[in-house]
Amino acid sequence: MLVLCLSATEDFDWAKNNHGSFYYGTFPAGFSWGAGSSAYQTEGAWDKDGKGLSIWDVFSHKKGKIQLNETGDSSCEGYYKIKDDVSLMNEMKLNHYRFSISWPRIIPTGIKSDHINEKGILYYDQLIDHLLENQITPIVTLYHWDLPQVLQEKYGGWQNISIVNHFNEFANLCFERFGSRVKYWITFNNPWSVAVEGYETGEHAPGLRLRGTGAYRAAHHIIKAHAKVWHSYDTQWRGKQKGQVGISLSGDWGEPVDISNQKDIEAAERYVQFYLGWFATPIFHGDYPQVMKDFVGRKSAQQGLGTSRLPTFSPQEKSYIKGTCDFLGIGHFTTRYITQRNNPSGSSSSSSSYFTDRDLAELVDPRWPDPGSEWLYSVPWGFRRLLNFVKTQYGNPMIYVTENGVSEKMLCTELCDEWRIQYYKDYINELLKAIKDGVNVKGYTAWSLLDKFEWDEGYSERFGLYYVDFRNKNKPRYPKASVQFYKRIISSNGFPNQREVENWRRKAVETCSSSNQLLAADPLTSHMEMVTEIVVPTVCTLSILLSAILLMFLLRRRN
Numbered sequence: 001m002l003v004l005c006l007s008a009t010e011d012f013d014w015a016k017n018n019h020g021s022f023y024y025g026t027f028p029a030g031f032s033w034g035a036g037s038s039a040y041q042t043e044g045a046w047d048k049d050g051k052g053l054s055i056w057d058v059f060s061h062k063k064g065k066i067q068l069n070e071t072g073d074s075s076c077e078g079y080y081k082i083k084d085d086v087s088l089m090n091e092m093k094l095n096h097y098r099f100s101i102s103w104p105r106i107i108p109t110g111i112k113s114d115h116i117n118e119k120g121i122l123y124y125d126q127l128i129d130h131l132l133e134n135q136i137t138p139i140v141t142l143y144h145w146d147l148p149q150v151l152q153e154k155y156g157g158w159q160n161i162s163i164v165n166h167f168n169e170f171a172n173l174c175f176e177r178f179g180s181r182v183k184y185w186i187t188f189n190n191p192w193s194v195a196v197e198g199y200e201t202g203e204h205a206p207g208l209r210l211r212g213t214g215a216y217r218a219a220h221h222i223i224k225a226h227a228k229v230w231h232s233y234d235t236q237w238r239g240k241q242k243g244q245v246g247i248s249l250s251g252d253w254g255e256p257v258d259i260s261n262q263k264d265i266e267a268a269e270r271y272v273q274f275y276l277g278w279f280a281t282p283i284f285h286g287d288y289p290q291v292m293k294d295f296v297g298r299k300s301a302q303q304g305l306g307t308s309r310l311p312t313f314s315p316q317e318k319s320y321i322k323g324t325c326d327f328l329g330i331g332h333f334t335t336r337y338i339t340q341r342n343n344p345s346g347s348s349s350s351s352s353s354y355f356t357d358r359d360l361a362e363l364v365d366p367r368w369p370d371p372g373s374e375w376l377y378s379v380p381w382g383f384r385r386l387l388n389f390v391k392t393q394y395g396n397p398m399i400y401v402t403e404n405g406v407s408e409k410m411l412c413t414e415l416c417d418e419w420r421i422q423y424y425k426d427y428i429n430e431l432l433k434a435i436k437d438g439v440n441v442k443g444y445t446a447w448s449l450l451d452k453f454e455w456d457e458g459y460s461e462r463f464g465l466y467y468v469d470f471r472n473k474n475k476p477r478y479p480k481a482s483v484q485f486y487k488r489i490i491s492s493n494g495f496p497n498q499r500e501v502e503n504w505r506r507k508a509v510e511t512c513s514s515s516n517q518l519l520a521a522d523p524l525t526s527h528m529e530m531v532t533e534i535v536v537p538t539v540c541t542l543s544i545l546l547s548a549i550l551l552m553f554l555l556r557r558r559n
């Protein structure tokens with residue numbers, strides 16, 4: 001009780017370094033707990049039932065783009081496992097499930113007037129209905145990176161303004177068909193990645209390396225497309241459907257290396273502005289962050305360019321874009337230390353890039369745990385800082401955490417994911433502290449429900465609460481220990497007290513070690529498969545043959 005009262009009065013203080021303290025308490029009533037996925041990462045069925053190609057289908061089939069040349073062709077086979085997966089959500093008593101709609105699954109070329117694929121629509125109909133029957137609220141992302149390939153080939157994808165109308169038509173089709181049942185829409189997931197990794201570095205589909213310009217142009221069109229879809233919903237659908245439209249932005253936190261050094265403080269602020277602020281500032285305030293305009297503008301001039309590589313919005317566009325967000329989705333995983341570093345812009349534009357435009361260097365503390373992805377260090381306190389930044393910069397908007405979680409890089413199977421328990425425990429606790437600071441967060445989405453295709457990393461990084469055995473063609477799911485732990489957080493709506501939370505952890509780890517042994521006996525599973533798929537049919541055929549021979553023999557003897 002004392003801990004609770006003391007902590008409740010504790011104010012957020014940027015300079016205070018009380019990173020270690022744990023806050024016992026509960027989330028506001030009605031707080032929504034969920035887990036997430038995305039279409040290309042989990043559905044599989046890449047060429048089934050009339051689905052068109054997406055840029056990820058094409059990209060992943062090119063040699064050398066994805067680790068071990070893996071693809072999302074079958075992935076978790078989520079397309080065929082609606083019931084199984086919803087029962088996994090039920091097991092944890094999730095309040096919501098966040099998934100995305102594959103644009104080419106329902107409009108194969110991306111152009112609505114070409115063709116609508118009813119079989120694709122039926123799949124999402126069934127998924128939504130089944131979620132609702134189980135009291136799980138669907139939170140639906142319209143764009144989680146799988147652009148129809150035709151739109152990339154014909155127009156250059158997000159480089160071309162014409163895509164804004166096609167996206168708007170796709171969104172309207174979704175509102176028309178699913179909007180009576182879906183009340184939370186996310187236009188774009190993590191547009192930063194789409195722009196930077198898709199059109200600047202080329203690590204992601206469509207794999208273009210348009211350094212210094214590609215990311216800014218893609219982002220510009222994405223922001224316009226988002227605003228257009230928000231306005232469509234607002235004028236045509238909101239009245240009858242009463243839902244909300246937001247965007248999901250990702251952002252690492254940037255902490256100054258030296259908090260007494262003004263240059264580091266400014267560099268860290270710039271890091272966050274070039275990341276989250278790039279998209280959030282136009283949407284909440286109508287234009288790009290001033291610091292982006294200044295830096296990209298100055299560097300472009302030094303390179304002898306007549307105009308900035310950062311595009312501009314007209315006054316009409318600014319007021320059209322400003323305020324197009326009913327809730328803000330935040331995807332957050334990690335933090336960096338930031339220090340000032342000048343990148344000479346040179347006289348040619350070939351040396352320019354989004355990264356060098358920022359004039360900073362990113363550092364990590366080697367003591368930070370990094371169990372999985374190379375870039376993912378566990379730094380829970382950065383989460384609270386980022387959420388407070390959003391609160392102060394954008395007028396305390398309504399927030400849903402749309403992604404947060406940690407991966408593992410394991411060659412052998414491991415269901416006892418203690419590090420993930422630790423990550424969730426600490427990050428969710430920082431979220432609780434942020435809510436106590438007054439940040440308006442309504443829900444939290446663990447990323448992700450299942451292990452799945454992790455983009456250019458293939459299947460080598462596992463983010464799932466559930467382990468998926470990708471070697472087995474049935475793609476069976478097994479709960480990791482973190483399922484038990486997350487389930488307890490949900491049922492208590494927070495962290496009741498130290499003893500109980502410690503008990504949850506102990507029990508979760510105990511139960512997983514037995515299931516771990518089960519999985520370790522994987523040869524057994526393949527053995528079982530061999531029994532059903534090879535031995536049984538062979539024995540049956542042989543028995544039939546033998547009976548026939550025996551019958552012939554008996555008949556001959558009779559004659």
Ligand code: NOJ
Pocket residue numbers: 038041189190250331403454463
């Ligand atoms: C953000 C992306 O939206 C998601 O698809 C991905 O799995 C996570 N980052 C982890 O890399």
